[in-house]
Amino acid sequence: MKITIAGAGAMGSRFGLMLHNAGHEVVLVDGWKDHVEAIQKEGLKANFNGEEVIVKLPALLQSEVTETATSDLIILFTKAMQLEKMLNDLKPVIHEKTKVLCLLNGIGHEEVIEKFVPKENIFIGNTMWTAGMEGPGRVKLFGSGTVALKNLVDTEEAKKGALEIVEVLNSAGLNANYSENILYAIYKKACVNGSMNGLCTILLSNMYEFGSTTDAHMIVENIVKEFAEVAKFENIEINVSEIVEYIESNCYNCKTIGLHYPSMYQDLNKNNRLTEIDYINGAVVRKGEKYGIPTPYCAFLTALVHCKEQILGAK
Numbered sequence: 001m002k003i004t005i006a007g008a009g010a011m012g013s014r015f016g017l018m019l020h021n022a023g024h025e026v027v028l029v030d031g032w033k034d035h036v037e038a039i040q041k042e043g044l045k046a047n048f049n050g051e052e053v054i055v056k057l058p059a060l061l062q063s064e065v066t067e068t069a070t071s072d073l074i075i076l077f078t079k080a081m082q083l084e085k086m087l088n089d090l091k092p093v094i095h096e097k098t099k100v101l102c103l104l105n106g107i108g109h110e111e112v113i114e115k116f117v118p119k120e121n122i123f124i125g126n127t128m129w130t131a132g133m134e135g136p137g138r139v140k141l142f143g144s145g146t147v148a149l150k151n152l153v154d155t156e157e158a159k160k161g162a163l164e165i166v167e168v169l170n171s172a173g174l175n176a177n178y179s180e181n182i183l184y185a186i187y188k189k190a191c192v193n194g195s196m197n198g199l200c201t202i203l204l205s206n207m208y209e210f211g212s213t214t215d216a217h218m219i220v221e222n223i224v225k226e227f228a229e230v231a232k233f234e235n236i237e238i239n240v241s242e243i244v245e246y247i248e249s250n251c252y253n254c255k256t257i258g259l260h261y262p263s264m265y266q267d268l269n270k271n272n273r274l275t276e277i278d279y280i281n282g283a284v285v286r287k288g289e290k291y292g293i294p295t296p297y298c299a300f301l302t303a304l305v306h307c308k309e310q311i312l313g314a315k
């Protein structure tokens with residue numbers, strides 16, 4: 001299958017490398033010039049579960065995508081704020097049968113994708129795989145993960161498309177599943193990110209340090225309540241105490257995982273990069289305004305992260 005990885009940072013490189021190794025025709029498309037040039041010159045270098053590998057695969061700057069490069073499947077892996085520009089640059093390769101799978105963190109990306117792709121070709125999901133950038137042309141890929149996905153539109157044809165994508169991902173060992181409950185899964189992950197990412201970024205703490213504070217439970221509960229309130233308007237039932245308990249036992253009461261600094265912490269505090277806060281807590285604020293629900297915790301956290309982005313001059 002001809003697969004375009006749109007956004008070939010850490011996660012895009014992981015999926016690109018694994019799909020290429022499984023025999024698919026993969027093209028990496030990205031906006032970071034040094035990264036694309038490094039891959040074109042020397043291949044994609046990865047520390048893949050402790051083994052050093054170099055994979056030669058085509059990489060293109062997104063501004064240089066032309067109509068000659070058609071694609072059966074596009075996997076979106078930009079950061080959320082880069083998504084619209086990427087889709088605009090990919091217009092020449094999106095034809096009427098191109099399937100587009102979005103695995104970004106955050107909620108509501110389908111509203112952007114729908115501007116460029118017919119709804120019946122859009123597939124949404126999330127992933128528990130992880131990856132890290134080590135520099136232009138170089139990534140670190142450790143551990144294992146899963147993918148859950150579903151068609152956006154409920155037709156037999158679209159479901160067939162989703163199952164085909166599941167099969168393609170599984171041919172590369174990406175442990176994919178069709179999930180009837182994908183919106184719930186996307187919201188659940190957004191609750192985790194919406195609690196841990198912004199707070200640890202502002203507090204300069206890892207998840208365990210934050211979780212050890214007396215107010216951690218109260219803050220997380222209030223954030224999750226706001227996600228649950230807006231989700232209700234989209235017919236998604238979120239059990240607040242169940243999700244809070246999930247966050248507590250999987251993120252910050254756990255001494256191993258808890259020592260992790262969320263990716264937003266690393267993006268902003270270490271690498272001076274803009275964050276995805278507008279597509280996690282910020283998305284809840286926008287949805288709250290639309291549905292008439294107050295979202296003070298998410299609004300305050302979003303504003304604090306924006307202040308920090310500006311103070312640090314993040315780009």
Ligand code: NAD
Nearest residue numbers: 007008009010011012030032077078079104105129130131
């Ligand atoms: P990433 O930051 O590694 O890459 C995203 C884009 O930013 C790519 O186009 C990349 O080339 C560019 N970029 C990265 N570093 C750059 C730099 N120093 N200068 C200029 N451009 C740079 O993002 P990611 O971690 O691959 O995440 C993609 C999406 O997947 C996000 O929505 C993220 O939340 C989600 N996600 C990430 C992980 C993870 O473990 N990394 C896991 C699950 C979901």
